[in-house]
Structure formats: structure tokens, C-alpha cells
Amino acid sequence: MMQNLKRQSGMTMWGLLFVLGTLAFFLFLTFKLLPPYLGDMKIKGALESLGRQPDAGSMSVPEITEAIRKRLEIDSADNFDLGSSLTVTARGRTKVIRINYESVTPMLFNVSALITFDHSIEVRGGE
Numbered sequence: 001m002m003q004n005l006k007r008q009s010g011m012t013m014w015g016l017l018f019v020l021g022t023l024a025f026f027l028f029l030t031f032k033l034l035p036p037y038l039g040d041m042k043i044k045g046a047l048e049s050l051g052r053q054p055d056a057g058s059m060s061v062p063e064i065t066e067a068i069r070k071r072l073e074i075d076s077a078d079n080f081d082l083g084s085s086l087t088v089t090a091r092g093r094t095k096v097i098r099i100n101y102e103s104v105t106p107m108l109f110n111v112s113a114l115i116t117f118d119h120s121i122e123v124r125g126g127e
Helices: 003-007 013-052 061-073
Strands: 086-091 093-108 110-123
Touching: 013 061, 013 093, 013 110, 061 086
Parallel strands: none
Antiparallel strands: 086 093, 093 110
């Protein structure tokens, strides 16, 4: 009985293939989905950078759009339509600046991943 346990230690070929296949699948997902998330981090950074500007609350919508567009152009993150994604809403003395967009990433053949991103900041209006 003890000799059988010593002979049967280790992983079988099928077990190894399953582990390698699972690892390859998750690496594939990571490599496909990482670029949209990295781009989103740049977009979120541009929005937060605008929120740190002291005059952001007194800017008009075209000025806000241009400020964000310039930052995204510098960061090479201009792969979406800022005009349809950006909304500016006035709430009393504050403005809510929101970027809401979707990213479609082709995965394999006719399968794609749809990722929705939504970021907003509040800035105090000029007084």
C-alpha cells in the first residue's frame, strides 16, 4: 500500500493541462482588458486635475471641454468622443462635471467585452 502512494504522487498530464489552460485564459483576459482600464485611469486623472484648478467652477462648458481635451491629448487618451460623454450640471453654487462612456473591446471572433465607465467631480462656482 505504501509503495502505491509513492508511485502516484504528482500531477497528471490532464491536471497540468487544465491548470495551464486556466492560467492562459486569465492572462488572455488581462491582456485584452488592461488597455481600456489604463485609458480610463488617464481620463479620471484629467477630470481630477480639472477639479484641482481654482477657476474650474467659473469655466464655461466649452472651456471645460477644451481643458479636458488638452489633458487627454497630452496623455494620448483621446480614443472616445468627449463631446457626447461630457455633461456639466449646475447645482446651486457648484457644478457637477461628469464623464460617462463605454468601451467595446473585441475579445475573440464575434465576442466583445463592453465596459462602462462613469466619473464625476463637483467644483465650487466662481464667487
